[in-house]
Amino acid sequence: MEKPLTRIQQRNQTAILSAGLDIFSQFGFRGSTLDQIADAAGLSKPNLLYYFPSKDAIHEVLLARLLETWLDPLRALDGNGDPIAEIMGYAQRKLALSRDFPRESRLFANEILQGAPRILDILRTELKDMVDEKAAIIQAWADAGKIAQVDPHHLIFSVWALTQHYADFDVQVRAVMGDRDPHDGVAGFLNTLYEKLLRP
Numbered sequence: 501m502e503k504p505l506t507r508i509q510q511r512n513q514t515a516i517l518s519a520g521l522d523i524f525s526q527f528g529f530r531g532s533t534l535d536q537i538a539d540a541a542g543l544s545k546p547n548l549l550y551y552f553p554s555k556d557a558i559h560e561v562l563l564a565r566l567l568e569t570w571l572d573p574l575r576a577l578d579g580n581g582d583p584i585a586e587i588m589g590y591a592q593r594k595l596a597l598s599r600d601f602p603r604e605s606r607l608f609a610n611e612i613l614q615g616a617p618r619i620l621d622i623l624r625t626e627l628k629d630m631v632d633e634k635a636a637i638i639q640a641w642a643d644a645g646k647i648a649q650v651d652p653h654h655l656i657f658s659v660w661a662l663t664q665h666y667a668d669f670d671v672q673v674r675a676v677m678g679d680r681d682p683h684d685g686v687a688g689f690l691n692t693l694y695e696k697l698l699r700p
Contacts, residue, residue, distance in 0.1 A: 513551050515541040520558040525606035529559055529614065563611065563619055566604045571627065573597060574656070577634050583641040584698050587655070591690045594663035599683050605667035631656055647698040662690060 505513065519540035523532045534555050538548040552558045573593035577586050598605050616623055635652035642649045666673055666682055673682045 509551070512541070512543060512547070515543065516548055516551055516558065517562060521562055521603045521607060524559060524562065524610065525603040528610040529555075529618075560618065562604075562607060566608055567619065567622060567626075569597070569601070569604065570608060571630060574630055574634055577637065579637040579640070583638075583646045584695065587638070587647070587659075587698060588691055588694050591659045591663060591694060592687060594659055595666070595683075595687060595690065598663050598665075598667040602667035602670060605664050609664070609668045645700055648700050650697065662693075 516537065519537045520532075522540055523536045526532075527536070532555065534545055534548060537555070537558065538545045541548065552561075573590055576593065577590050579586075581589075611617075611619060631653065635656065638647070638650070638652035638655060641647045642652070666686065670682070
């Protein structure tokens with residue numbers, strides 16, 4: 501059994517992971533270095549290597565934690581619920597993730613832009629299986645006349661695009677909106693959009 505971490509070790513590990521998230525989300529995996537992460541964590545490189553043997557090890561822990569969080573909003577879509585409310589709820593949960601976890605969103609986006617070398621197997625299995633399962637629920641709602649006929653996969657992709665954009669393209673959004681908070685009004689806009697799209 502591994503010995504539990506001391507309070508100082510827990511603090512250092514948390515600092516390393518937070519620094520890694522900052523650096524990876526800003527520079528991508530290839531553009532990031534252990535020196536950058538150690539500096540951002542306020543630790544020496546040898547001290548960092550005591551906790552994580554490589555840049556890959558830090559990245560893997562961050563991605564594993566992220567994927568669990570990232571799948572939760574879709575996992576919560578309930579086939580027994582009100583169809584329009586369930587889909588709109590999914591969009592709102594994804595929007596909240598983008599607002600509250602922008603670094604994680606950019607970490608995920610950087611991984612995808614590089615061809616998903618570390619998570620492609622998960623995308624092809626766990627993510628695909630879940631999307632197919634929820635798409636079947638959406639298709640059943642459409643076939644029963646509870647929502648308009650829409651392609652369920654593209655509907656899910658549209659939720660990703662309309663929510664993650666606010667994190668992944670934060671600089672662009674803020675440049676265009678100036679002093680306005682980018683998240684002001686977006687929840688209502690998404691509700692209106694999906695209400696009109698889905699109402700049979």
